Amino acid sequence: MTKNVLVTGGNRGVGLEIVKGMLSEGYKVLMACRDEDAGEEAKKDIVGGDLHVIEMPLDNESAIVDAFTRAEAVFGPIDILINNAGVLDDTSWDEVTSESFNASMQVNVYAPLTLIQQTLPKMIERGFGRIINVSSSYGSFNESLAGPFSYAISKAAVNALTVKMASVVEKAKEEKELDVAVNSMTPGWVHTRMGGKNAPKTPEEGADTAIWLATMESDVPNGKFFKERKEIAW
Known part of the structure; x- marks a missing residue:
């Protein structure tokens, strides 16, 4: 049976390349977008595959x-x-407000948590699942949280979320055999609207590791952080 994939922010940039890559691997892909029209517009350029656009605003838990x-x-x-x-707010630390900081946390952390709450228990129940959180090296303590204030902290929180959810999987494995994994990855500096025109990597290159983790069938890691298919330090 064809597996279902949900990709948030799937209508442009790295997300769109993840969508294309998963379609090429034969998966049914649900392209979750803030605006359905934007998703339908992106869909016009994709030939073949089982693709469906889902309007899913990420700024509200109930939505x-x-x-x-x-x-x-x-x-x-x-x-x-x-x-x-994800969203990148480059406001300096001394000008960030609780409102602007919370907006970054909502999209970058709270929304992924909400979706994990919807999916992970059922994945554990069925015995199969993959969750990939797209993070950033800017959220790495090993790299001194080098990015803009709200972005770096929210991406560090994404990584913390990955570790905690992976521990839930490990605990569940004590009760039954599972093929479930939760991991983080960073696309690197990618030439997208967020990354800017000077970025050296293409969106397709940025998407590769996420697709690799999503489609891995053996020796699947759990609770790790990856860049260019290699584990990196948190």
């Missing part, structure tokens, strides 16, 4: 749950969740 519930009712359970959507 996320409602959109997810409707999608699952129509297309069935989600086997692979790729939390790709």
Whole structure:
């Protein structure tokens, strides 16, 4: 049976390349977008594959749950969740407000958590699942949280979320045999609207590791952080 993949922020940049890559691997892909029209526009350029656009605003928990519930009712359970959507607020630390900081946390951390809450228990119940959280080297303590204030802290929180959810999987494995994994990855500096025109990597190159983790069939890691298919330090 074809597995279902949900990709947030799937209508442009790295997310769009993840969508294309998963389609080429034969998966049914649900392209979750803030605006359905933007998703339908992106879909026009994709030839072949089982692709469906889902309008899913990430700025509100109940809206996320409602959109997810409707999608699952129509297309069935989600086997692979790729939390790709993100926002980059480059406001300096001394000008960040609680409101602007919370906006970054909502999209970059709270929305992935909400979707993990919707998917992970069912993945554990069925015995299969992949969750990939798209993070950033800017959120790495090993690299001194080098990015803009809100972005770096929110991406560090994404990595913490990955570690905690992976521990849930490990605990569940004590009870039953599972093929479930939760990992983080960084696309690197990618030439997208977020990354800017000077970035050296293409969106396709940025998407590669997420697709690799999503489609891995053996020796699947759990609770790790990857860049260019190699584990890196948190």
